[in-house]
Amino acid sequence: MAEVESLLNPFVKIRRDLHKIPEIGFKEFKTQKYLLDYLSTLPQDRFELETWETGIFVKIIGKNPKKVIGYRADIDGLPIKEQTGLPFCSEHDNYMHACGHDFHMSIALGVLHYLVFTPIDDHVLFIFQPAEEGPGGAEPMLKSEPMKKWMPDIIIALHIAPEYPVGTIALKEGLLFANTSELFIELKGKGGHAAYPHETNDMVVAACSLVGQLQSIVSRNVNPLDSAVVTIGKISGGSVQNIIAETARLEGTIRTLNEDSMVKVKTRIEQLLEGIIVGYACEGSIDYGSMYHQVFNEEELTREFIEFAKKEPGIQVYSCKEAMTGEDFGYMLKEIPGFMFWLGVNSTYGLHHAKLNPDEKAIEKAIKLLTNYIRYKGSNE
């Protein structure tokens, strides 16, 4: 294994190292240390660095700066048990980089490394952001002191796309990713003996009924020409097979392409929950957790990047439709002009799947494309 690793592109090795240590939002301690250790090997006079929570800001000093170009990479993993069987699979039981943030980090380090050794005119701010999967690091990071001090004039990010081949990128001007809101519903009834249901209010039955009713929101309350998602990803309740459950909890997410639909979907969820409370004589409450602003690509910069990327050897540019994925990078794009794009990584299994296995050849492609684009944008001659 050591021999094979010595033959790898160093940023593929970095990706594998990071893949082994996935950590969830605001607990990315080993990840932050790994990134800091790597940064400590680079010439220290070429950049300034500030940590923020488990994230890191790195400003590469420009030769003749007129602006700051921002590049953001998210760093957290997901609570999923990896099933890839890869030799470098997760060493953290029940956690996995199943959304490609290991790729995002290694690509960012590749571009950063190049710019440290080959300075350009403008400053380049790298933002290693925690907690993209939740509860959200972008919004508080935007308000942080380092960000205020080094506020970028433009900002860029990518996300891996398992469905596209290596060597492709996909993007569009305007709306790229949906508005999101987490959804947590608690139900409380009356538990008791499995053989005496008439003396209880069974929250497993109430929860199942509510999950069924929630499916009607998208099909019956949202305009068919609009789009929305209501997904319940987790149900829990009860303690053992012969006790009727006193409590149940649903955990899910809402996605919409505009803010009005988000309000409408939430109103319907609240109405349906009211119905359950009355129908099952129970208590119920909703917590919307964290919400992400849509990802909206600034049109002129996006068009310019598309034209640039089309001329890059080995890169094919696809035009895509908006997706119902969410990204708190949307908050950065709300304040700073920029764009996000999909990077093709050709995996049979998709994002958030325990067998996601992105093709590492995409790492070098992305490093080259981004480095060339940032050099082009950051040249003031």
Ligand SMILES: CC(=O)N[C@@H](CCC[C@H](N)C(=O)O)C(=O)O
């Ligand atoms: C790109 C991606 O997969 N992002 C996540 C963001 C999750 C936000 C939040 N935890 C929620 O579930 O609403 C996604 O699931 O789209």
